[in-house]
Amino acid sequence: MxxxxxxxxxxxxxxxxxxxxHGDKGIGKRMIAEQLAGAWxxxxxxxxxxxxxxxxLEPDGSGIKKEQIDEMAETFSVRPSIAKKRVFLIDDASSMxxxxxxxxxxxxxxxxxxxxxxxxxxxxxIDTIRSRCLEVRVATPxxxxxxAYLGGQVNEVCLLAANGRVGLYRQLSGKKDYLDxxxxxxxxxxxxxxKGEILSATGALKEKDKSFYNDRFDAVEMEGFLNLLQGxxxxxxxxxxxxxxxEEHPLVRGGALxxxxxxxxxxxxxxxxxxxxxxxxxxxxxxxxxFSLVAVLAGRG
Numbered sequence: 001m002x003x004x005x006x007x008x009x010x011x012x013x014x015x016x017x018x019x020x021x022h023g024d025k026g027i028g029k030r031m032i033a034e035q036l037a038g039a040w041x042x043x044x045x046x047x048x049x050x051x052x053x054x055x056x057l058e059p060d061g062s063g064i065k066k067e068q069i070d071e072m073a074e075t076f077s078v079r080p081s082i083a084k085k086r087v088f089l090i091d092d093a094s095s096m097x098x099x100x101x102x103x104x105x106x107x108x109x110x111x112x113x114x115x116x117x118x119x120x121x122x123x124x125x126i127d128t129i130r131s132r133c134l135e136v137r138v139a140t141p142x143x144x145x146x147x148a149y150l151g152g153q154v155n156e157v158c159l160l161a162a163n164g165r166v167g168l169y170r171q172l173s174g175k176k177d178y179l180d181x182x183x184x185x186x187x188x189x190x191x192x193x194x195k196g197e198i199l200s201a202t203g204a205l206k207e208k209d210k211s212f213y214n215d216r217f218d219a220v221e222m223e224g225f226l227n228l229l230q231g232x233x234x235x236x237x238x239x240x241x242x243x244x245x246x247e248e249h250p251l252v253r254g255g256a257l258x259x260x261x262x263x264x265x266x267x268x269x270x271x272x273x274x275x276x277x278x279x280x281x282x283x284x285x286x287x288x289x290x291f292s293l294v295a296v297l298a299g300r301g
Contacts, residue, residue: 018108020093020130022121023138026167029120030091032138037087037118052081055088063095069103076107076115085116094123101126108132140164143231156251157182160231161224172224178217182228189232190255195265195299204294214290222290223280229297230273232257237266265299272296 019036021029031045037054038045048054057064057072072088080086096104108117109132119125119133141164147154149166155173161182162169172178188201198204203211210216213225232249239247240263248258261269272293279285 017111018117018119018133020119020121020125020133020135021138022094022123022125022135024140024165025122026162026165027138027140028166029122029138031166033089033091033118033120037089040085040087040116041083048087051083053083053086055086057088057090059092059095063097064090064093064100066097066100066103069096069100073103073107076110076112079114085114087116087118089118089120091120092122093119093129094121094125098126101129104129105132141166155179157186157228158224160249160251161228163227163231168220168224168227171220175221178221178224182225185225186251189257190252192256192260195260195297198294198297202294202297204291212287212290214287222285226273226276226280230270230277233261233266233270233273236261237263237270240266269296 021033021036023029034045034048037048041048041051041053043051049056055072055075057068060068075086076088078086090104104117105128107115108129111132117133119129141149143159143164146162146164146166146169147159150159150169157179158169158172161172185201188197192198192201202213203216204213214222217225232252235247235249236252236257239245239258245253245258248254252258276285276289276293279289
C-alpha cells in the first residue's frame with residue numbers, strides 16, 4: 001500500500017472514521033486513499049468505484065465547490081447498502097474555501113456510525129476540519145523507495161526529475177521529447193569546458209531564443225527540470241563536503257559538473273534553486289527568474 005516506509009497508516013486502517021491524508025502533491029496520497037477505502041469496504045481498491053457505499057468528490061475546475069458538498073450531503077444520512085459504513089473520499093480537500101469547508105463541518109462532527117470520510121490534502125486545512133479528523137502525514141518517498149515501487153525498467157532521468165513523486169514520474173515518463181531534451185542537457189552538462197556553456201544548453205544565449213527552456217517547457221516539465229538540478233547539486237554538495245566523489249549522482253559522476261563547481265559555487269546555485277522553488281509554489285516563477293538561475297549556473301550571477 002505504501003511507497004515510503006515513513007508513512008504510518010496503522011491507526012487509520014483500524015479507525016474507519018474521518019481521516020486526512022496530507023503531504024506533497026503527487027506522492028501517491030490518492031492511491032493510498034483508494035486502498036484505505038477498499039480496506040474499509042472489504043473490496044479491492046479498483047472495485048470501490050462500483051461499490052454502492054462509496055462516493056468520490058473531486059475538484060470542479062480550480063477546487064471543490066460548496067454546491068458539490070451540498071449535493072453529496074443528501075447521502076450523508078443514508079445507511080450503507082452492504083458495507084458497515086459508507087465511505088466518502090474527497091480529493092484535493094485543501095482546495096475548499098472557508099464557506100465550502102464549513103459546509104462539511106457538521107457531517108464530520110456528527111461522526112455517524114455509518115459514514116466515514118477520507119480527505120486527501122495537498123496543502124493546509126482549517127483547524128475546525130483538522131480537529132474532527134485523524135491526520136496522517138504521507139511521507140515523500142526517497143529515490144530508492146520510488147524505484148523499488150515502480151519496479152521493472154526505470155528511467156533514471158525521469159526518476160530524479162520526479163523528486164519522489166510517483167504522480168510526477170508518470171506524467172514525465174510519457175513526455176518522450178522532454179526526456180530526450182533532458183538527456184541532451186545532461187550530456188552537455190557532463191562535457192562542458194566552462195560554466196558559460198550552460199547558456200547554450202538551456203537556450204538562453206539570446207533574449208528571444210526559441211529554444212529557451214522557459215518558453216518551451218510547460219509547468220510540469222519546468223518542475224521536473226528544477227527538480228533534476230536540485231537533485232544533482234544536492235548530491236554534488238554532499239560529495240564536496242565529504243570529499244567522496246562516489247557521493248555524486250550517477251548521472252553526472254565524473255562529468256564536468258563535478259569539477260566546474262566548487263562548494264561556494266554549488267551553494268549559490270542551490271540557493272537560487274530554492275528561490276525558484278518558492279516562486280513556483282506561489283505561481284510566480286517567471287522567464288526572468290529562469291534567466292537569473294541560468295546566470296548563476298553560468299557563474300555570472
